[in-house]
Amino acid sequence: MHKRITAAVLGCLLLLCGGLPAYALPQMSYTIDPMYGYKIPIPLTYSVDKVILDIGDQGFNKPSDLFIDDKGLLYVADTDNDRIVKLNADGKVLGSYGKEQGVDLDKPGGIFVDQLGDMFVADTGNGQVVHLSPEGKVIEAFVKPESSLLSPDMEFAPDKVILDRRGYLYVLNKNDYSGFMMLDALNRFRGYIGANRIPFDWKKLLVRVLATPEQREQLNNEVPPQNANLTLDGKGFIYTPTVLIDTDQIKKFNAMGENIYKKAAFGQSSIDSGTMELPYFVDLAVDQYGVINALDAMSRKIYQYDQEGNLLAVFGGQGDVKSRFEYPVSIVTDKAGKIYVLDRDRNNIQIFQPTRFADLVHRASQLHYSGRYQEALVPWKEVLTIDENYPLAHRGVAKALMKEEQWKAAMKEFKLGEDQDGYSKAFAEYRHDIMRKYLGWLIIGAALVIYAVYLLVRGMIRITNSVIRRYGY
Incomplete structure (x- = not known):
């Protein structure tokens, strides 16, 4: 949340710079937030x-x-x-x-x-x-x-x-x-x-x-x-x-x-x-x-x-x-x-x-598009060391983590990259992985609970029958 607020503030400053005369404008680069559409300043490309x-x-x-x-x-x-x-x-x-x-x-x-x-x-x-x-x-x-x-x-x-x-x-x-x-x-x-x-x-x-x-x-x-x-x-x-x-x-x-x-x-x-x-x-x-x-x-x-x-x-x-x-x-x-x-x-x-930032982004995007997510992980991480708010880098890292079946870490990166579809896919895989790992124990646990309930009900019935026979009601 702190990163998003910071990016939004910087984006507003970028918009305000549009009213300055041409000679006062520095060289600037930006991208656009994929979810909300505001400008995100990035290092000079x-x-x-x-x-x-x-x-x-x-x-x-x-x-x-x-x-x-x-x-x-x-x-x-x-x-x-x-x-x-x-x-x-x-x-x-x-x-x-x-x-x-x-x-x-x-x-x-x-x-x-x-x-x-x-x-x-x-x-x-x-x-x-x-x-x-x-x-x-x-x-x-x-x-x-x-x-x-x-x-x-x-x-x-x-x-x-x-x-x-x-x-x-x-x-x-x-x-x-x-x-x-x-x-x-x-x-x-x-x-x-x-x-x-x-x-x-x-x-x-x-x-x-x-x-x-x-x-x-x-x-x-x-x-x-x-x-x-x-x-x-x-x-x-x-x-x-x-x-x-x-x-x-x-x-x-x-x-x-x-x-x-x-x-x-x-x-x-x-x-x-x-x-x-x-x-x-x-x-x-x-x-x-x-x-x-x-x-x-x-x-x-x-x-x-x-x-x-x-x-x-x-x-x-x-x-x-x-x-x-x-x-x-x-x-x-x-x-x-x-x-x-x-x-x-x-x-x-x-x-x-x-710049080096632009070159890293371009090399990473090419590897990413070719499906070589693990190879793209190295330049994407370098991009994030330069600009930790760059959304596409977080998405690239997330897809590499998905290939490595690190679902929870991928969910975190998809969230930082504001990729709802990617987050949903990672969450589905994470949920499936949890179910696959612990399904046997869950079934055993459920069976034990059912058996315990059965024994409890059976015991209550015996107690009830004993009371009825003793007191007549």
Whole structure:
């Protein structure tokens, strides 16, 4: 109880800090209480290692996408400069591909680089996906495919693009609510995946029943939520953030196009502006531990989730100082766990270095998700030596104790981690264990009690009969 009160007080202080000017805000991280929803301050998870801003005579101009390849090289879709910029991790320009280099791009919105170094550019303004060699030479262009399944009036304006291991392109087309377009190497349309549906609403159904024909026509024009981006992880899964909805904002698609990620509400809604504002995730990045970094352009924060949908940490925010953003649009991670965030309005890239606390949490969550609870016990305990109030660590320790059949100790950890379901399971196992250990003795004890009662009743009957025979009643 003392820990919970302390965390609540610190959470209130964290909220009060939101009213301070940007220059007065320290770097802070927090998580959210899984049961009651208040903020729990945690040790700093990331610090700014470097800011890439000055890249030469021509700086970034409203860039909109960032990619990092297997070698750690960065690629920026420098949208308003109509070019792709290639940099090393220190921010040194290694190449620029635009009109001056013979690459006629118009407001490129997305960039993807394969293992060979070939670039695939979502050339939004020209309505095509351009394939460039590692040296920046145009190899081919993918335009709107010819298919009876596509409307002749549909505008082809690729905004984001990825390439899977089979050689299929997945294109996020602007103002296309059908999902991702799938194109093969011959520019043939292979279908859509990741389509969203309009959620059922009883109020809208009632309005539809009572509405005039004109009002029904307006309801028929309603479109489903749109995906904002798409990301490919090292195992070939496609992740996408969906905007302007209050649940299931993060999705993970398998090869069949099925969402296999936890269905839940992610991020935090805000009423700071006076109206309810939903999270607006514009990009996702998945690191080597499987940790999902979700970039929220509304709050300018980064939310980290594990593969089970548990919130690990939140950091960032709006401001004009390091570790804060004006309008972040893209996020990537490298093999060392560093996070790179592209800020469209500040025209820079901030590089975040994980702290030991963050690294321990990520390693433990990966082992935990893999079912290696005993191995995860070591980093979870280290996490608790740094922050004894971190709820997910208590849950991790509890599951390791469950594997060791230490039910009572697991119950204690589940309680500290505020996991009601886990506590119930541990209690059921504890009760079953008690019954299994002492059932024989309980049966013997019950039998002895019954026998004793039998003897007592029998004795009382004898005494009663003796009294009756002696006194006649």
